[in-house]
Amino acid sequence: MSIKLAILGILSCQPSTGYDLKKIIEESTVMYWSGNNNQIYKSLVQLLEQGLVTHEVQHQESSPSKKIYTITDKGEAELKSWALTPPELPELKKSFLTQLAWADLLSPEELDNLLLAYENELNMQILLLQEKKRRGLFAPNRTTREIYLWERIDDNIVSSYRHELNWVREIRQELKRG
Structure with missing residues (x-):
């Protein structure tokens, strides 16, 4: 940006x-x-x-x-x-994915701790975003459409974190099942 x-x-x-x-x-x-x-x-x-x-x-x-x-x-x-310029695709560069790619070097307990730590960070980020929205930080509200768009932007960001949270939880569950 x-x-x-x-x-x-x-x-x-x-x-x-x-x-x-x-x-x-x-x-x-x-x-x-x-x-x-x-x-x-x-x-x-x-x-x-x-x-x-x-x-x-x-x-x-x-x-x-x-x-x-x-x-x-x-x-x-x-x-x-x-x-009006064409939108850019979202960047999907996540350092955690690189970290996870080499996590087979870890013991099962170390890997679970790594995933749990990431899960906790995601939970904290979701809570932070929800608190920011609750506090009503900067968001223009000149028109009904603008209010709607900014609400959808907030929803998009939170849903991205929720999707990541569900993904990491599934990995932890699958690894525990062996």
Whole structure:
């Protein structure tokens, strides 16, 4: 995911500061991104130079001034253009699968412990995602269709983890049966 596109997407919903953008992206299950915080601010400068966003400085009495960024018409056109590009297939690179490929080196107990640890991680991730959804973190709700799409996105992510959880449970059961 391009951080610039995520920023444009968020700004299409609400004006935000760089700090607000950082928090939304960090907490999001949809906008996976592994860069550092400086990249958000560098991207904002680039988007500003490209005319895709504007900013307004808001002075505060007891705090430092803050810049509030807003998407421009040109930025919305860029976001729409990207949204119309052909979708990429999901990446199915899971380091656990590589680990599992060589797990025959483990004793039955070690292998079961490995699978159980993975099962526990999956359970924790599902609980975390459910909690994020319960807390109502960033999700635009401008239209009924948009609300529906974001709910389906959340469902897709949770169902992926549930499918992985069922898969690992089946492996553990089959291995115990011998």
